[in-house]
Amino acid sequence: MDASGIGLWGVPLAILGGAIRVSTPFIFVSLGEAITERSGRINLGLEGTLVFGAMAAYAVAVITGSPWLGLVAAAFAGLCFGLFHGWICKFARVNDIAIGIALMQFGSGLAFFFGKPFIQPSAPDLPAIPLGAWSDIPQVQAALDVNVLFLIGAALAVFLWWAFRNTRAGLIVRVVGDSSDAARAMGLNPNTVRLIATGVGGALAGIGGAYLSLYYPGSWTERISSGQGLMAVALVIFARWNPLGCFAAALLFGGAGALGPALQSVGVTQGYYLFYAAPYILTLVIMIATSSPSRSLAGAPGELSITK
Amino acid sequence: MAEIVTEVGMPVTFGARSHPAALEWMARRAEAFVIPLAALVVGMALFSLFILAVGKSPVQLYETMWRGGFGSWFSMQNSLSRAAPLLLAALCVALPARLGLVVIGGEGAIVLGGVAAAAAGTALDGVPSFIVILVMGVAGMAAGGIWIGAVGALRHYRAVNETISSLLMAYIAIALMNQLVEGPLRDPASLNKPSTQPLADIYRIGDMPGMEVHWGLAVGVVACVVSWVLIEKTRWGFAARIAGGNVRAAQVQGLAVGSLIVGFTGLAGGFAGLAGMLEVAAVQGSANASLAAGYGYTGILVAFLARHNPLAIIPVAFLLGGIDASGGLIQRRMDLPDATVLVLQGMLFIVILFSETFYGRFKAFNPDLWQRSN
Numbered sequence: 049m050d051a052s053g054i055g056l057w058g059v060p061l062a063i064l065g066g067a068i069r070v071s072t073p074f075i076f077v078s079l080g081e082a083i084t085e086r087s088g089r090i091n092l093g094l095e096g097t098l099v100f101g102a103m104a105a106y107a108v109a110v111i112t113g114s115p116w117l118g119l120v121a122a123a124f125a126g127l128c129f130g131l132f133h134g135w136i137c138k139f140a141r142v143n144d145i146a147i148g149i150a151l152m153q154f155g156s157g158l159a160f161f162f163g164k165p166f167i168q169p170s171a172p173d174l175p176a177i178p179l180g181a182w183s184d185i186p187q188v189q190a191a192l193d194v195n196v197l198f199l200i201g202a203a204l205a206v207f208l209w210w211a212f213r214n215t216r217a218g219l220i221v222r223v224v225g226d227s228s229d230a231a232r233a234m235g236l237n238p239n240t241v242r243l244i245a246t247g248v249g250g251a252l253a254g255i256g257g258a259y260l261s262l263y264y265p266g267s268w269t270e271r272i273s274s275g276q277g278l279m280a281v282a283l284v285i286f287a288r289w290n291p292l293g294c295f296a297a298a299l300l301f302g303g304a305g306a307l308g309p310a311l312q313s314v315g316v317t318q319g320y321y322l323f324y325a326a327p328y329i330l331t332l333v334i335m336i337a338t339s340s341p342s343r344s345l346a347g348a349p350g351e352l353s354i355t356k
Numbered sequence: 357m358a359e360i361v362t363e364v365g366m367p368v369t370f371g372a373r374s375h376p377a378a379l380e381w382m383a384r385r386a387e388a389f390v391i392p393l394a395a396l397v398v399g400m401a402l403f404s405l406f407i408l409a410v411g412k413s414p415v416q417l418y419e420t421m422w423r424g425g426f427g428s429w430f431s432m433q434n435s436l437s438r439a440a441p442l443l444l445a446a447l448c449v450a451l452p453a454r455l456g457l458v459v460i461g462g463e464g465a466i467v468l469g470g471v472a473a474a475a476a477g478t479a480l481d482g483v484p485s486f487i488v489i490l491v492m493g494v495a496g497m498a499a500g501g502i503w504i505g506a507v508g509a510l511r512h513y514r515a516v517n518e519t520i521s522s523l524l525m526a527y528i529a530i531a532l533m534n535q536l537v538e539g540p541l542r543d544p545a546s547l548n549k550p551s552t553q554p555l556a557d558i559y560r561i562g563d564m565p566g567m568e569v570h571w572g573l574a575v576g577v578v579a580c581v582v583s584w585v586l587i588e589k590t591r592w593g594f595a596a597r598i599a600g601g602n603v604r605a606a607q608v609q610g611l612a613v614g615s616l617i618v619g620f621t622g623l624a625g626g627f628a629g630l631a632g633m634l635e636v637a638a639v640q641g642s643a644n645a646s647l648a649a650g651y652g653y654t655g656i657l658v659a660f661l662a663r664h665n666p667l668a669i670i671p672v673a674f675l676l677g678g679i680d681a682s683g684g685l686i687q688r689r690m691d692l693p694d695a696t697v698l699v700l701q702g703m704l705f706i707v708i709l710f711s712e713t714f715y716g717r718f719k720a721f722n723p724d725l726w727q728r729s730n
Contacts, residue, residue, distance in 0.1 A: 092519065092520075136706070136709075136710055139710065139713040140713050141712045141713050141715065142709060142710060142712055142713050143709065143712070145458055145519055146458065146660065146709050147706065147709055149458070149460055149519075149656060149705075150660075150702060150705035150706045150709055151702075151706070153653065153656075153657070153698065153701060153702045153705060154699070154702025154703065154705065154706060155702075156698065157695050157698030157699045157701065157702045158695075158699055158702070160693065160694075160695030160698060161693050161695040161696060161698070161699050164693040164695070274527065275523065275524070275527050278520060278523055278524070279524070281520060282517075282520045282524070285517075319535065320535075321531045321532075321534040321535040321538070322531060322532075322535050324531055325527065325528050325531035325532070328524045328525075328527040328528045328531070329528060331520075331524055332521060332524045332525070332528070335516050335517070335520065335521060335524075336510060336514055336516055339514050339515045339516045339517075340514070340515060341512070341513060341514060341515040
């Protein structure tokens with residue numbers, strides 16, 4: 049079959065492929081944020097963590113030649129940012145939302161500072177698995193060229209969904225998130241649990257950043273993330289703090305993000321910038337549709353400042 | 357009219373006062389100056405360690421920063437020009453903050469305010485200049501006000517988190533500007549950098565007498581003073597502070613919380629929109645992608661450093677404008693990336709937020725405790 053022969057079918061196909069490609073960082077950031085928010089804190093700084101993770105992964109991959117070492121570096125950097133947020137928020141009157149905004153700016157600033165020498169050189173990519181090899185159509189092959197991290201993210205979503213319900217650790221995070229007093233009565237230290245939960249959340253966001261710079265779009269620039277980290281936070285609320293919901297919502301957002309490029313590929317260039325804004329508009333519409341002033345959100349952790 | 361109870365449980369025993377009232381008054385006020393200044397010093401010290409760690413001299417850095425931002429009349433004018441939009445952008449954060457809202461999407465209001473002003477300015481070509489400038493200001497304020505006012509309305513009537521929604525709206529606003537500037541409003545003559553049609557020279561805002569700083573600075577200072585009066589001296593400001601402390605208490609008192617929130621966020625966005633209008637009318641001469649220069653984001657830091665006090669915003673905006681202005685010189689002289697300034701700003705931001713934990717902890721600032729210890 050001729051490459052151009054599939055015509056407009058290329059649009060949904062490109063959106064599907066785009067959804068898989070674009071959604072991966074959303075999956076990791078939103079799963080990380082879900083863990084943090086379940087423990088009763090919100091970390092808006094994941095946007096900065098994502099950018100710094102992207103830079104750290106790219107830099108380490110350039111220097112060592114191994115994208116996997118880059119991934120580890122990004123996760124470690126994310127862990128440090130997360131632990132810092134978790135530590136500083138335990139002090140009285142230190143606001144977790146405001147610290148998140150500060151870390152958003154600080155993380156991006158640090159990434160731009162150290163990332164300057166790495167804008168030119170190219171790093172090895174993370175490998176992809178050609179799940180579309182059965183087809184002769186190049187668009188299908190391109191759409192189903194799935195990165196390992198996407199599959200790991202999917203598995204992680206299922207695991208977290210199970211772990212929140214069925215493991216001791218999952219129960220501890222939920223108790224701390226619902227009531228600090230109840231947690232203390234059980235002999236748990238809420239600050240320690242939140243410290244760990246925010247650290248893990250940061251590490252996952254760092255991995256999301258590594259995906260950005262080492263696979264798609266696959267290079268380090270200062271514009272690598274434009275609000276993905278922040279949208280992922282909104283997405284967690286939409287997903288009602290359910291890891292499986294986070295995964296589904298991430299795919300939806302990925303598809304919205306792929307809309308502009310997909311239409312452009314078949315020659316629709318009118319309103320390109322508005323299609324580019326589709327994920328932001330979608331996030332906003334979803335937030336409006338799912339919030340309500342009269343009832344609290346089902347499944348919301350009781351200690352979460354953002355829904356109080 | 358319900359009675360408002362103030363100063364609950366003040367452990368003051370009259371007659372036992374052993375310190376002059378003036379001293380006590382000063383001690384209470386001193387906290388609001390000493391803690392932020394100490395935080396500023398600590399932030400700068402931490403940044404010195406960072407600069408040392410990357411193998412440069414912090415002394416040379418601060419010396420360069422002083423020279424680039426404050427050291428001469430030339431650099432001072434540069435800093436003041438940058439402070440002008442920061443004053444207005446910071447008000448976009450500080451006013452909603454009094455109602456307990458964290459709005460961080462001022463960048464969007466700046467961008468749309470600039471586009472609206474440019475559209476109004478080119479549409480009214482031929483009309484007397486003072487009318488056009490006035491209409492441009494109103495258009496900019498309206499565009500920004502509607503944008504951030506919508507964030508407030510969504511917050512109050514739909515319980516949509518204002519922090520996230522305002523930043524999303526900022527991204528949408530920038531996309532909208534790109535669409536307009538590259539599409540219907542594009543000047544065909546702007547090839548490399550798509551822009552709206554340039555404003556005629558008579559519609560441009562010039563410099564204040566005796567200096568190369570445009571009138572936007574005066575507008576910004578006036579806006580800060582007006583905002584301070586609004587918050588501290590009017591009943592709306594009083595009502596807003598009550599609502600910011602406790603929404604339910606305010607509603608029980610019969611305050612129209614919805615109108616307060618929409619009004620304050622609308623005014624806040626209006627100020628940011630005015631910043632966009634000034635950038636177009638006084639600096640760029642047309643609306644283009646340069647409007648999204650990050651003033652909205654630096655404005656967040658200014659507002660938090662000033663602890664959302666409109667009068668304190670004036671010196672803080674000058675300080676941050678100067679740090680911004682020195683970025684280029686630091687880059688050239690010390691061979692450091694242009695993001696050096698961003699790292700410093702991030703550190704200052706974190707330290708100032710951390711310093712919140714120290715309020716009320718020091719005996720020196722609390723005369724009530726002096727008495728108790730006697």
